[in-house]
Every structure is written in C-alpha cells, then in structure tokens.
Amino acid sequence: MKLHTIIVNFRTSGMTIESAEAALAAMEGVPGGITIVDNDSGDGSLARMAQEAARRGWPADRVAIVDSGRNGGFGAGNNFALRRGLPGGGRADLVYLLNSDALPHPDAIRALIDWLAAHPQAGIACSRLQGEDGVLHPTAFRFPSAASEFEGACRSGPVTRLLRNRIVPMPQPVQSGPVGWSAGASMMIRQEVLDRIGLFDETFFLYFEETDLCLRAAAAGWQTHYVLESLVTHIGSVSTGMKDWERVPDYWYASRHHYFRKHHGTRGATAATAAHLAGGALWRLRCLLQRRPTGIPPDHLRRLAAHALMRKPKGISA
Numbered sequence: 356m357k358l359h360t361i362i363v364n365f366r367t368s369g370m371t372i373e374s375a376e377a378a379l380a381a382m383e384g385v386p387g388g389i390t391i392v393d394n395d396s397g398d399g400s401l402a403r404m405a406q407e408a409a410r411r412g413w414p415a416d417r418v419a420i421v422d423s424g425r426n427g428g429f430g431a432g433n434n435f436a437l438r439r440g441l442p443g444g445g446r447a448d449l450v451y452l453l454n455s456d457a458l459p460h461p462d463a464i465r466a467l468i469d470w471l472a473a474h475p476q477a478g479i480a481c482s483r484l485q486g487e488d489g490v491l492h493p494t495a496f497r498f499p500s501a502a503s504e505f506e507g508a509c510r511s512g513p514v515t516r517l518l519r520n521r522i523v524p525m526p527q528p529v530q531s532g533p534v535g536w537s538a539g540a541s542m543m544i545r546q547e548v549l550d551r552i553g554l555f556d557e558t559f560f561l562y563f564e565e566t567d568l569c570l571r572a573a574a575a576g577w578q579t580h581y582v583l584e585s586l587v588t589h590i591g592s593v594s595t596g597m598k599d600w601e602r603v604p605d606y607w608y609a610s611r612h613h614y615f616r617k618h619h620g621t622r623g624a625t626a627a628t629a630a631h632l633a634g635g636a637l638w639r640l641r642c643l644l645q646r647r648p649t650g651i652p653p654d655h656l657r658r659l660a661a662h663a664l665m666r667k668p669k670g671i672s673a
Contacts, residue, residue, distance in 0.1 A: 366400060370456050371455040373458065395423060416444075477580040480582050507523065509637050536568075540589050552568075567617065612624060624663065635659075
C-alpha cells in the first residue's frame with residue numbers, strides 16, 4: 356500500500372518543514388512519499404524549504420517540494436499534488452492530507468493505515484487532534500443544516516437541547532468510528548474514493564472543502580471515521596490567522612454559501628441563511644437586554660445576508 360502525504364504551505368515554511376519531518380518519522384517503513392506544495396507564498400518559502408530539505412538529506416524520490424504557481428486555496432493545493440502523483444513517480448493507494456501546522460505522533464499515520472485496512476466501509480479516516488497544551492480539539496462533526504445554523508447562531512439552552520442531534524460539533528468521541536465529517540488537518544483517504552467522487556471542489560478557497568468532500572464520499576457509500584488511536588498535535592490556524600480574526604474574511608462567507616447551495620439547492624441555502632439570521636437576531640436581542648457584548652463581529656449578519664444575495668459571492672474562485 357503506497358501512501359502519498361501532502362502538505363500545503365502558505366508562508367509557514369519553518370513549520371511546514373517540521374511537519375514534514377514528523378511525517379517522515381511516522382512513515383518509517385511505509386512505501387510512498389511526501390509532496391510539499393507551496394501555494395505561491397511569495398516570501399521565499401519555496402527556496403527556504405528546498406534548502407532545508409537538502410540540508411536534512413531528504414531524497415528527491417521521498418520528498419518533493421513543488422510550486423503550484425497560484426494561491427488557489429487548500430483544496431487547489433492538494434489537487435495539484437494529487438494530479439502530479441508520488442515524488443518517485445507512480446500512483447498511491449492512500450492519500451494523507453496533513454496541515455503545515457500539524458505534527459503527527461510517531462504511530463499516527465500507521466494507525467490510520469491500519470484502521471482503513473480493518474474497516475473496508477471507511478473511505479476516509481481522520482486523526483484525534485490536540486493543541487500544544489494537550490487539550491483535545493473538537494474535530495468530529497455532523498453535516499451543517501438549516502437547523503444547525505439556527506442553533507449555532509441563537510446560543511440558547513432550550514434550542515440547543517431541542518436540536519441536540521443537529522448540532523454540528525459532536526461530543527468528543529470516546530471510541531473510534533463513524534462521524535459525519537472531520538477536520539482535514541490530518542485526513543487519510545483511499546485513492547479509490549477520489550477516483551469515484553473526484554478531487555476537491557476548488558470553488559472553495561478555504562473552509563467547507565473537507566465537509567463537501569466527506570459528504571460526497573457519504574453519498575457514494577463511503578463512511579468517514581474518527582480514529583482515536585491516531586494522535587496529532589495541531590497548532591491551528593497559523594496560515595489563515597483565524598484565531599485573530601476581527602473581521603470574518605469574504606472567503607468564509609463565500610464557501611459557506613457555496614456549500615449550502617451545492618448540496619441543498621437555492622431554496623436550502625436561503626433557508627440556512629434565514630435560520631442563521633433569525634438565530635443571530637435573537638442572540639443580539641438577548642445580549643442587548645442583558646447589556647453584554649455579543650462576541651461576534653458587528654457586521655457579521657449583514658455580510659452573511661449580502662453574500663447570500665450575490666450571484667457569485669466575493670471570495671469564490673473562478
């Protein structure tokens with residue numbers, strides 16, 4: 356079973372090299388290789404990574420560092436490597452997507468390989484992610500819906516209890532097994548799944564692309580599994596700066612709207628946006644009455660509605 360590990364870099368060259376180093380150690384004895392894709396960082400990342408790979412003595416048939424020529428987003432960067440194939444040539448049986456800010460533990464990759472070998476119904480297997488502090492990240496999810504949009508925006512205890520089975524973040528799994536979807540920071544996919552459903556939808560620049568991929572796999576009869584035995588330390592949001600967002604970027608709104616329109620149609624996308632706006636309005640009213648901050652950007656609901664009304668929302672790639 357040949358494994359193709361793919362790491363997409365955007366202006367995080369130092370961390371990308373450390374991620375690749377950890378992946379190489381975890382791939383000991385596993386046939387295949389690693390492709391590092393630079394998404395047109397424009398900051399010298401490509402040259403620095405090539406120099407560092409040479410300094411560490413990484414063979415070219417084991418690790419390839421390539422330039423995608425554009426910053427098309429996470430899915431486009433991975434697709435570039437998938438179309439290119441293994442560093443030493445040939446075709447992989449399994450594809451492992453690893454974020455540039457994620458460090459697989461020594462047995463993390465082997466655990467995913469073994470899990471897929473033992474569970475033929477699983478087409479995608481994802482790791483348990485933890486922060487540098489050892490705290491687990493919530494990365495087991497249900498698929499988004501109008502109900503989950505209302506619940507998430509409303510933030511009301513009675514609503515949450517009523518819609519508990521529609522909430523997108525699932526309770527932290529206590530055993531490995533099926534989920535709706537999981538984070539693409541450490542995700543292993545059977546090549547035959549991609550052969551059947553296609554690669555990433557490059558309309559998504561960032562966010563919702565792995566949700567879309569898992570939903571397409573589910574529609575084709577493949578399950579996504581969350582594997583506790585595969586542990587990865589994930590620093591999180593280094594390339595995107597999401598932790599420090601004061602204003603939600605256009606591409607998040609665009610990806611969200613494209614996801615709902617693609618899988619639920621125009622009416623479904625409209626219903627999801629209306630549910631979010633209604634829940635958000637109730638939350639803002641509650642905060643106003645209680646004289647406390649909402650904790651969300653003041654223009655969030657307006658921009659959500661504006662993107663939903665655009666024929667081609669800003670942030671959608673060509």
